[in-house]
Amino acid sequence: MALSLRRDASEASDDYVVVGPDSVDLTSIVADLANRVKRMESTVAGEVSRSDQQESKLRDIDALVKDATAPYYTKQRSSATHFLDLPRRTRKKKHLSSFEDLPDELQDIRHAIVASRYIFTLSGDDLEEGASPYTESTWKRAVDFLAKNAWWAFVDLGCRIDAPKVLPGPHGSIDLHWDVPAYELLINIPEAADAPAGFYGDDRGKVSIEGTVKQDSVNNGLLFFLTRT
Amino acid sequence: MMSPWPEETIPDADRLFMRVHKMWKRDDGISPGAFQNHNSGMSTDWSKYSTAEATRARATKLELLYAVIQMRVGDVRMVPNQVVRHTPDVARNNRAHTDVIGDKKKEKIRVKLRRIAVLVLPWEP
Numbered sequence: 001m002a003l004s005l006r007r008d009a010s011e012a013s014d015d016y017v018v019v020g021p022d023s024v025d026l027t028s029i030v031a032d033l034a035n036r037v038k039r040m041e042s043t044v045a046g047e048v049s050r051s052d053q054q055e056s057k058l059r060d061i062d063a064l065v066k067d068a069t070a071p072y073y074t075k076q077r078s079s080a081t082h083f084l085d086l087p088r089r090t091r092k093k094k095h096l097s098s099f100e101d102l103p104d105e106l107q108d109i110r111h112a113i114v115a116s117r118y119i120f121t122l123s124g125d126d127l128e129e130g131a132s133p134y135t136e137s138t139w140k141r142a143v144d145f146l147a148k149n150a151w152w153a154f155v156d157l158g159c160r161i162d163a164p165k166v167l168p169g170p171h172g173s174i175d176l177h178w179d180v181p182a183y184e185l186l187i188n189i190p191e192a193a194d195a196p197a198g199f200y201g202d203d204r205g206k207v208s209i210e211g212t213v214k215q216d217s218v219n220n221g222l223l224f225f226l227t228r229t
Numbered sequence: 230m231m232s233p234w235p236e237e238t239i240p241d242a243d244r245l246f247m248r249v250h251k252m253w254k255r256d257d258g259i260s261p262g263a264f265q266n267h268n269s270g271m272s273t274d275w276s277k278y279s280t281a282e283a284t285r286a287r288a289t290k291l292e293l294l295y296a297v298i299q300m301r302v303g304d305v306r307m308v309p310n311q312v313v314r315h316t317p318d319v320a321r322n323n324r325a326h327t328d329v330i331g332d333k334k335k336e337k338i339r340v341k342l343r344r345i346a347v348l349v350l351p352w353e354p
Contacts, residue, residue, distance in 0.1 A: 122252060125290065125291065125294060126251075126252060127250075127252055128250035128252050128253075129250075129289060129290055130267060131250075131252070165255060165260075167255065167260045167261070167262060168252060168253075168260065168262050169261070169262045170262050170265040170333075170334075170339075171265070175260065175261055175262055177260070177261060179257070184340060186261055186336040186339065186340050187336070188336055198334075198335065198336050199336055200335065200336035200337035200340055202340075210335075210336075210337055
Protein backbone atom coordinates (compact mmCIF):
# COMPACT_ATOMS: atom_id res chain seq x y z
CA MET A 1 0.00 0.00 0.00
CA ALA A 2 1.55 3.33 -0.92
CA LEU A 3 1.00 6.38 1.19
CA SER A 4 2.28 9.86 0.56
CA LEU A 5 2.29 13.23 2.22
CA ARG A 6 0.68 16.20 0.55
CA ARG A 7 0.85 19.73 1.71
CA ASP A 8 -2.48 20.96 3.02
CA ALA A 9 -4.26 22.93 0.41
CA SER A 10 -4.90 25.70 2.93
CA GLU A 11 -2.12 28.27 2.74
CA ALA A 12 -2.66 29.18 6.39
CA SER A 13 -1.57 25.76 7.59
CA ASP A 14 1.84 24.06 7.63
CA ASP A 15 0.25 20.71 8.19
CA TYR A 16 0.59 17.78 5.86
CA VAL A 17 -2.13 15.33 5.05
CA VAL A 18 -1.70 11.67 4.35
CA VAL A 19 -3.11 10.67 1.05
CA GLY A 20 -3.89 7.10 0.11
CA PRO A 21 -6.44 4.86 -1.52
CA ASP A 22 -10.02 5.43 -0.37
CA SER A 23 -10.27 1.88 0.97
CA VAL A 24 -7.55 2.39 3.61
CA ASP A 25 -8.37 3.51 7.16
CA LEU A 26 -5.89 6.35 7.27
CA THR A 27 -6.97 7.51 10.70
CA SER A 28 -5.82 4.34 12.41
CA ILE A 29 -2.58 4.31 10.47
CA VAL A 30 -1.78 7.84 11.49
CA ALA A 31 -2.62 7.05 15.10
CA ASP A 32 -0.31 4.01 15.00
CA LEU A 33 2.50 6.09 13.56
CA ALA A 34 1.99 8.74 16.22
CA ASN A 35 2.26 6.11 18.96
CA ARG A 36 5.47 4.75 17.47
CA VAL A 37 6.99 8.21 17.40
CA LYS A 38 6.04 8.73 21.02
CA ARG A 39 7.70 5.43 22.04
CA MET A 40 10.85 6.35 20.14
CA GLU A 41 10.99 9.74 21.83
CA SER A 42 10.59 8.06 25.21
CA THR A 43 13.43 5.63 24.50
CA VAL A 44 15.78 8.40 23.41
CA ALA A 45 14.93 10.41 26.51
CA GLY A 46 15.71 7.38 28.68
CA GLU A 47 19.10 6.83 27.06
CA VAL A 48 20.04 10.44 27.61
CA SER A 49 19.00 10.18 31.23
CA ARG A 50 21.04 6.99 31.85
CA SER A 51 24.11 8.55 30.27
CA ASP A 52 23.81 11.58 32.54
CA GLN A 53 23.49 9.31 35.59
CA GLN A 54 26.62 7.37 34.63
CA GLU A 55 28.61 10.55 34.21
CA SER A 56 27.45 11.75 37.61
CA LYS A 57 28.35 8.40 39.22
CA LEU A 58 31.83 8.43 37.72
CA ARG A 59 32.41 11.93 39.05
CA ASP A 60 31.33 10.78 42.55
CA ILE A 61 33.67 7.77 42.41
CA ASP A 62 36.52 9.97 41.30
CA ALA A 63 35.97 12.29 44.25
CA LEU A 64 35.90 9.36 46.70
CA VAL A 65 39.14 7.86 45.42
CA LYS A 66 40.87 11.20 45.82
CA ASP A 67 39.55 11.47 49.39
CA ALA A 68 42.32 9.97 51.51
CA THR A 69 40.04 9.65 54.53
CA ALA A 70 37.40 7.49 52.82
CA PRO A 71 37.25 3.78 53.84
CA TYR A 72 38.81 1.30 51.44
CA TYR A 73 35.64 -0.25 50.14
CA THR A 74 34.30 3.05 48.98
CA LYS A 75 37.46 3.67 47.03
CA GLN A 76 36.91 0.78 44.67
CA ARG A 77 36.27 2.05 41.21
CA SER A 78 35.47 0.30 37.99
CA SER A 79 38.57 -1.18 36.42
CA ALA A 80 37.74 0.46 33.11
CA THR A 81 37.52 3.92 34.62
CA HIS A 82 40.75 3.65 36.60
CA PHE A 83 42.56 1.97 33.75
CA LEU A 84 41.69 4.83 31.40
CA ASP A 85 43.03 7.33 33.94
CA LEU A 86 46.47 5.71 33.92
CA PRO A 87 49.19 7.25 31.79
CA ARG A 88 49.23 5.86 28.29
CA ARG A 89 52.59 4.12 28.73
CA THR A 90 51.26 2.35 31.83
CA ARG A 91 48.05 1.34 30.11
CA LYS A 92 50.04 -0.36 27.39
CA LYS A 93 51.50 -2.69 30.03
CA LYS A 94 48.17 -4.02 31.31
CA HIS A 95 49.42 -7.57 30.84
CA LEU A 96 52.64 -7.65 32.85
CA SER A 97 55.23 -9.91 31.30
CA SER A 98 58.02 -9.43 33.86
CA PHE A 99 58.74 -7.64 37.13
CA GLU A 100 61.11 -5.46 35.10
CA ASP A 101 58.04 -3.98 33.41
CA LEU A 102 56.62 -2.65 36.67
CA PRO A 103 56.02 1.09 36.30
CA ASP A 104 57.81 3.81 38.24
CA GLU A 105 54.87 4.05 40.62
CA LEU A 106 55.79 0.54 41.84
CA GLN A 107 59.55 1.02 41.99
CA ASP A 108 59.66 -0.02 45.67
CA ILE A 109 58.47 -3.46 44.63
CA ARG A 110 61.00 -3.57 41.80
CA HIS A 111 63.84 -2.58 44.15
CA ALA A 112 62.86 -5.24 46.69
CA ILE A 113 62.94 -7.87 43.96
CA VAL A 114 66.30 -6.78 42.57
CA ALA A 115 67.80 -6.69 46.08
CA SER A 116 66.85 -10.34 46.60
CA ARG A 117 68.84 -11.76 43.70
CA TYR A 118 71.57 -12.81 46.14
CA ILE A 119 69.37 -15.65 47.41
CA PHE A 120 70.08 -18.06 44.58
CA THR A 121 73.84 -17.37 44.83
CA LEU A 122 74.11 -18.49 48.48
CA SER A 123 76.62 -21.31 48.96
CA GLY A 124 79.30 -22.64 51.32
CA ASP A 125 79.45 -20.87 54.69
CA ASP A 126 76.68 -18.52 53.52
CA LEU A 127 74.30 -21.44 53.84
CA GLU A 128 73.33 -23.01 57.17
CA GLU A 129 74.64 -26.55 57.66
CA GLY A 130 72.25 -28.97 56.02
CA ALA A 131 70.42 -26.27 54.05
CA SER A 132 69.78 -26.89 50.37
CA PRO A 133 70.75 -24.22 47.83
CA TYR A 134 68.09 -21.96 46.31
CA THR A 135 67.31 -22.12 42.62
CA GLU A 136 66.73 -19.21 40.31
CA SER A 137 63.50 -20.82 39.10
CA THR A 138 62.01 -20.80 42.62
CA TRP A 139 63.09 -17.20 43.10
CA LYS A 140 61.58 -16.27 39.71
CA ARG A 141 58.23 -17.81 40.60
CA ALA A 142 58.22 -15.91 43.88
CA VAL A 143 59.01 -12.52 42.35
CA ASP A 144 56.57 -13.10 39.49
CA PHE A 145 53.85 -13.80 42.05
CA LEU A 146 54.73 -10.59 43.89
CA ALA A 147 54.92 -8.48 40.71
CA LYS A 148 51.67 -9.83 39.29
CA ASN A 149 49.72 -9.15 42.48
CA ALA A 150 51.29 -5.71 43.00
CA TRP A 151 50.48 -4.80 39.42
CA TRP A 152 46.91 -6.02 39.69
CA ALA A 153 46.34 -4.04 42.89
CA PHE A 154 47.64 -0.95 41.11
CA VAL A 155 45.73 -1.35 37.84
CA ASP A 156 42.47 -2.84 39.12
CA LEU A 157 42.11 -1.35 42.58
CA GLY A 158 44.08 1.84 42.19
CA CYS A 159 46.20 0.94 45.24
CA ARG A 160 49.91 0.49 45.88
CA ILE A 161 50.85 -2.36 48.20
CA ASP A 162 53.85 -2.09 50.54
CA ALA A 163 57.07 -3.65 49.32
CA PRO A 164 57.88 -6.87 51.21
CA LYS A 165 61.22 -8.39 52.10
CA VAL A 166 62.00 -11.20 49.66
CA LEU A 167 63.91 -13.75 51.76
CA PRO A 168 65.23 -17.29 51.77
CA GLY A 169 62.71 -19.67 53.32
CA PRO A 170 62.93 -23.19 54.71
CA HIS A 171 63.96 -26.09 52.45
CA GLY A 172 64.72 -24.13 49.28
CA SER A 173 61.54 -22.03 49.38
CA ILE A 174 61.23 -18.25 49.15
CA ASP A 175 59.44 -16.07 51.72
CA LEU A 176 57.64 -12.82 50.94
CA HIS A 177 57.39 -11.05 54.27
CA TRP A 178 55.55 -7.86 55.16
CA ASP A 179 56.21 -6.68 58.73
CA VAL A 180 54.84 -3.17 59.22
CA PRO A 181 53.12 -1.51 62.17
CA ALA A 182 49.61 -2.10 60.80
CA TYR A 183 49.98 -5.76 59.90
CA GLU A 184 52.26 -8.73 59.26
CA LEU A 185 51.93 -11.12 56.32
CA LEU A 186 54.10 -14.07 55.35
CA ILE A 187 53.69 -15.82 51.99
CA ASN A 188 55.86 -18.85 51.24
CA ILE A 189 56.58 -19.93 47.68
CA PRO A 190 57.68 -23.60 47.81
CA GLU A 191 60.52 -25.10 45.84
CA ALA A 192 58.10 -27.40 44.02
CA ALA A 193 56.52 -25.53 41.11
CA ASP A 194 53.20 -27.33 41.39
CA ALA A 195 52.76 -26.94 45.15
CA PRO A 196 50.50 -24.17 46.46
CA ALA A 197 51.91 -21.12 48.19
CA GLY A 198 50.99 -20.87 51.87
CA PHE A 199 50.25 -17.65 53.74
CA TYR A 200 49.41 -16.23 57.13
CA GLY A 201 48.75 -12.65 58.08
CA ASP A 202 47.22 -10.64 60.91
CA ASP A 203 46.93 -7.13 62.21
CA ARG A 204 48.29 -8.20 65.59
CA GLY A 205 44.75 -7.90 66.86
CA LYS A 206 41.55 -9.62 65.83
CA VAL A 207 41.88 -9.85 62.06
CA SER A 208 43.83 -12.70 60.50
CA ILE A 209 44.00 -14.55 57.20
CA GLU A 210 45.46 -17.96 56.49
CA GLY A 211 45.44 -20.38 53.59
CA THR A 212 47.00 -21.44 50.32
CA VAL A 213 46.96 -20.01 46.80
CA LYS A 214 48.22 -21.12 43.41
CA GLN A 215 51.69 -19.79 42.68
CA ASP A 216 50.67 -18.28 39.34
CA SER A 217 47.50 -16.56 40.57
CA VAL A 218 46.29 -13.14 41.56
CA ASN A 219 44.48 -13.46 44.87
CA ASN A 220 41.87 -10.83 45.68
CA GLY A 221 41.73 -11.84 49.34
CA LEU A 222 45.44 -11.18 49.80
CA LEU A 223 45.18 -7.91 47.88
CA PHE A 224 42.28 -6.79 50.04
CA PHE A 225 44.33 -7.54 53.17
CA LEU A 226 47.36 -5.69 51.80
CA THR A 227 45.37 -2.64 50.74
CA ARG A 228 42.89 -2.37 53.60
CA THR A 229 45.08 -0.15 55.71
CA MET B 230 73.69 -46.63 77.14
CA MET B 231 71.64 -45.10 79.92
CA SER B 232 71.67 -41.32 79.95
CA PRO B 233 73.37 -39.84 83.01
CA TRP B 234 70.98 -36.93 82.69
CA PRO B 235 67.28 -37.53 83.20
CA GLU B 236 64.66 -35.78 81.14
CA GLU B 237 63.27 -32.87 83.18
CA THR B 238 60.16 -30.71 83.07
CA ILE B 239 60.96 -27.18 82.01
CA PRO B 240 59.09 -24.35 83.79
CA ASP B 241 57.26 -21.78 81.68
CA ALA B 242 59.32 -18.93 83.08
CA ASP B 243 62.64 -20.36 81.90
CA ARG B 244 64.33 -19.46 78.61
CA LEU B 245 65.45 -21.36 75.55
CA PHE B 246 68.51 -20.24 73.59
CA MET B 247 68.80 -20.93 69.87
CA ARG B 248 71.62 -20.36 67.38
CA VAL B 249 70.62 -18.50 64.21
CA HIS B 250 72.87 -18.68 61.16
CA LYS B 251 73.70 -15.43 59.37
CA MET B 252 71.71 -16.52 56.29
CA TRP B 253 68.62 -15.69 58.37
CA LYS B 254 69.81 -12.21 59.17
CA ARG B 255 67.88 -9.24 57.85
CA ASP B 256 68.13 -5.48 58.37
CA ASP B 257 65.56 -5.38 61.12
CA GLY B 258 66.19 -8.69 62.86
CA ILE B 259 65.59 -12.34 62.03
CA SER B 260 63.96 -13.92 59.00
CA PRO B 261 60.98 -16.22 59.57
CA GLY B 262 62.97 -18.95 57.78
CA ALA B 263 65.14 -19.43 60.88
CA PHE B 264 62.26 -21.19 62.59
CA GLN B 265 62.13 -24.70 61.17
CA ASN B 266 62.66 -28.26 62.27
CA HIS B 267 65.89 -30.13 61.84
CA ASN B 268 65.24 -33.85 62.17
CA SER B 269 62.88 -34.34 65.13
CA GLY B 270 62.37 -30.71 66.10
CA MET B 271 63.88 -27.27 66.48
CA SER B 272 67.03 -27.56 68.59
CA THR B 273 67.52 -25.19 71.50
CA ASP B 274 69.35 -25.08 74.83
CA TRP B 275 67.64 -24.75 78.21
CA SER B 276 68.78 -21.73 80.21
CA LYS B 277 69.08 -23.92 83.36
CA TYR B 278 72.12 -25.66 81.87
CA SER B 279 73.42 -23.18 79.29
CA THR B 280 74.14 -19.56 78.53
CA ALA B 281 73.77 -17.67 75.25
CA GLU B 282 77.56 -17.68 74.83
CA ALA B 283 77.81 -21.41 75.49
CA THR B 284 75.03 -22.05 72.97
CA ARG B 285 76.93 -20.13 70.31
CA ALA B 286 80.18 -21.91 71.17
CA ARG B 287 78.53 -25.28 70.44
CA ALA B 288 78.26 -24.43 66.74
CA THR B 289 79.97 -27.04 64.55
CA LYS B 290 80.90 -24.38 62.01
CA LEU B 291 82.62 -21.07 62.77
CA GLU B 292 80.65 -19.70 65.74
CA LEU B 293 80.88 -16.13 64.49
CA LEU B 294 78.47 -17.12 61.72
CA TYR B 295 75.76 -17.36 64.37
CA ALA B 296 73.68 -15.07 66.52
CA VAL B 297 71.72 -16.32 69.53
CA ILE B 298 68.09 -15.64 70.32
CA GLN B 299 66.10 -16.47 73.42
CA MET B 300 62.46 -17.42 73.82
CA ARG B 301 60.44 -17.77 76.98
CA VAL B 302 59.27 -21.37 77.36
CA GLY B 303 55.74 -20.40 78.26
CA ASP B 304 55.47 -18.27 75.12
CA VAL B 305 56.71 -21.15 72.97
CA ARG B 306 54.04 -23.42 74.46
CA MET B 307 51.41 -20.84 73.45
CA VAL B 308 52.31 -21.24 69.78
CA PRO B 309 49.85 -23.74 68.26
CA ASN B 310 50.89 -27.42 68.37
CA GLN B 311 54.37 -26.81 69.76
CA VAL B 312 55.74 -28.97 72.57
CA VAL B 313 58.89 -28.18 74.55
CA ARG B 314 60.76 -31.32 75.54
CA HIS B 315 64.04 -31.60 77.39
CA THR B 316 66.22 -34.02 75.35
CA PRO B 317 69.75 -34.10 76.83
CA ASP B 318 72.36 -34.93 74.16
CA VAL B 319 74.89 -37.26 75.76
CA ALA B 320 76.88 -37.79 72.55
CA ARG B 321 77.58 -34.05 72.27
CA ASN B 322 77.89 -33.59 76.03
CA ASN B 323 74.98 -31.14 76.06
CA ARG B 324 72.71 -31.49 79.09
CA ALA B 325 70.84 -28.33 78.06
CA HIS B 326 69.59 -29.69 74.73
CA THR B 327 65.86 -29.20 74.27
CA ASP B 328 63.65 -29.81 71.25
CA VAL B 329 60.68 -27.70 70.24
CA ILE B 330 58.59 -30.40 68.65
CA GLY B 331 55.70 -29.73 66.27
CA ASP B 332 55.09 -28.97 62.64
CA LYS B 333 56.56 -25.66 61.52
CA LYS B 334 55.64 -25.75 57.83
CA LYS B 335 52.64 -23.48 58.38
CA GLU B 336 53.47 -19.82 57.98
CA LYS B 337 51.45 -18.99 61.12
CA ILE B 338 53.85 -20.97 63.30
CA ARG B 339 56.94 -19.24 61.93
CA VAL B 340 55.37 -15.80 62.31
CA LYS B 341 54.41 -16.46 65.94
CA LEU B 342 57.78 -17.96 66.90
CA ARG B 343 59.58 -15.00 65.36
CA ARG B 344 57.43 -12.62 67.38
CA ILE B 345 58.46 -14.13 70.71
CA ALA B 346 62.18 -14.37 69.85
CA VAL B 347 64.59 -11.83 71.29
CA LEU B 348 68.09 -11.35 69.88
CA VAL B 349 70.55 -11.63 72.77
CA LEU B 350 73.85 -12.21 70.96
CA PRO B 351 73.88 -10.44 67.56
CA TRP B 352 75.93 -11.55 64.57
CA GLU B 353 79.49 -10.28 64.52
CA PRO B 354 79.89 -7.44 61.99
